[in-house]
Amino acid sequence: MTPRGWAVLTLAGLLVALAVAAALLVPWQRPPAPRADQLAALRDLPADQVAHSRALRAALRPGRYTGLVVGLLVALALGLTPLGGRLVELAGRPFGGHWVAQAVLGGLAVVLVADLLTLPFSAWRHAVLTRYGLSVQGWGGWTVDLLKSYAVSAVLGAVVLLGFYTVTRLAPRWWWAVGAAGAAGLVALLSFVLPVLVEPVFNRFTPMEPGPLRTELMAMAARDGVPVKDVLVADASRRTRAVNAYVSGLGPTRRVVVYDTLLREATPAEVTSVVAHELGHARDRDVAVGTLTGALGAAAGVVALYLLGSARPLLRLAGVDSIAEPRAFPLLLALVTVAGLVATPVQAAVSRLVEARADAHALALTGDPATFEAMQRRLAGVNLADPDPPRWERLWSASHPSTVERMAAARAYARETGR
Numbered sequence: 001m002t003p004r005g006w007a008v009l010t011l012a013g014l015l016v017a018l019a020v021a022a023a024l025l026v027p028w029q030r031p032p033a034p035r036a037d038q039l040a041a042l043r044d045l046p047a048d049q050v051a052h053s054r055a056l057r058a059a060l061r062p063g064r065y066t067g068l069v070v071g072l073l074v075a076l077a078l079g080l081t082p083l084g085g086r087l088v089e090l091a092g093r094p095f096g097g098h099w100v101a102q103a104v105l106g107g108l109a110v111v112l113v114a115d116l117l118t119l120p121f122s123a124w125r126h127a128v129l130t131r132y133g134l135s136v137q138g139w140g141g142w143t144v145d146l147l148k149s150y151a152v153s154a155v156l157g158a159v160v161l162l163g164f165y166t167v168t169r170l171a172p173r174w175w176w177a178v179g180a181a182g183a184a185g186l187v188a189l190l191s192f193v194l195p196v197l198v199e200p201v202f203n204r205f206t207p208m209e210p211g212p213l214r215t216e217l218m219a220m221a222a223r224d225g226v227p228v229k230d231v232l233v234a235d236a237s238r239r240t241r242a243v244n245a246y247v248s249g250l251g252p253t254r255r256v257v258v259y260d261t262l263l264r265e266a267t268p269a270e271v272t273s274v275v276a277h278e279l280g281h282a283r284d285r286d287v288a289v290g291t292l293t294g295a296l297g298a299a300a301g302v303v304a305l306y307l308l309g310s311a312r313p314l315l316r317l318a319g320v321d322s323i324a325e326p327r328a329f330p331l332l333l334a335l336v337t338v339a340g341l342v343a344t345p346v347q348a349a350v351s352r353l354v355e356a357r358a359d360a361h362a363l364a365l366t367g368d369p370a371t372f373e374a375m376q377r378r379l380a381g382v383n384l385a386d387p388d389p390p391r392w393e394r395l396w397s398a399s400h401p402s403t404v405e406r407m408a409a410a411r412a413y414a415r416e417t418g419r
């Protein structure tokens with residue numbers, strides 16, 4: 001069998017594995033909370049808060065979607081014309097067009113151009129968030145964070161680009177197999193290792209002061225069968241008013257991280273409710289399942305890129321001979337960008353189901369739907385989330401159930417359990 005035949009077979013195998021994993025591990029059977037409860041919850045929210053949140057979301061929308069379209073158009077313009085390939089050549093020219101320079105500098109140059117052209121939309125977003133008081137970061141701090149994230153991506157990108165083009169040179173007919181394994185490994189690395197390495201670049205973490213809240217959180221985690229080593233507080237208030245918490249690490253390194261903004265804004269019972277939700281993610285191994293499906297998807301993506309990348313019309317548009325050469329990187333990026341847009345609503349739908357399950361876990365663990373609902377109200381107020389966003393936007397990208405869906409879930413739980 002030819003390498004191409006093996007690639008077709010591998011892709012089929014990966015897609016079957018992905019379908020089986022998705023069928024078994026995604027909580028598909030979770031029905032949404034009754035719409036009547038959702039509408040009742042919406043009526044119970046302060047009208048001025050709802051109007052204010054909706055005004056913010058409306059103000060963000062033009063920049064958000066124009067940015068998305070511009071990002072797509074830039075990726076297509078660089079990838080489906082010889083323009084991107086020329087940029088790669090240009091970046092490699094000071095080094096005599098050496099393939100390493102083309103691969104690393106050329107690749108980074110293409111990403112940088114795409115980033116710079118969509119930068120105005122990020123700045124727009126920051127300006128709107130600042131105007132509505134959601135971001136408390138000045139332009140200086142915003143720029144520093146931006147440069148930090150560029151630096152992190154540049155280092156990571158250089159390693160990936162160098163690795164990828166070394167493999168395509170060493171194994172011109174089999175690179176897709178190594179690339180698929182590498183992409184799967186990279187997803188695992190990003191999900192387990194990077195948070196530990198990158199989190200401290202943006203936030204400082206300090207152990208939570210001993211006291212009743214810390215004792216309660218540790219005890220609840222132990223009771224839930226997901227013991228944690230520590231409860232840490234992140235200094236998120238340096239940049240945002242938004243509140244959050246999460247559980248990170250595995251086994252003996254597992255810890256609960258709480259934003260300082262959450263401690264400032266919410267009552268201890270509400271903090272407990274948020275952490276109970278996060279423990280639900282840890283208990284159901286949502287990060288591990290997400291990593292597994294992400295790794296399978298990334299591996300399938302690389303093989304699909306190899307197969308697509310041998311299509312003559314695409315190569316002709318990009319003015320390259322093979323998808324495996326550094327000058328074809330913009331074409332790869334264009335295909336990845338399109339794939340990302342297709343995957344967005346699928347990932348969002350799965351995420352909403354997983355989040356609804358974590359909510360159900362929080363309700364069962366705390367047995368306190370009243371506090372859960374109060375916390376959802378507060379979250380919506382502080383994060384200025386539209387409590388009941390338009391259906392198309394929810395389907396496109398909402399990673400969590402809406403505020404009214406979550407409040408309605410608490411009401412349904414209270415009804416069922418008589419609490």
Ligand SMILES: [Zn+2]
Nearest residue numbers: 277281355358
């Ligand atoms: Zn969650």
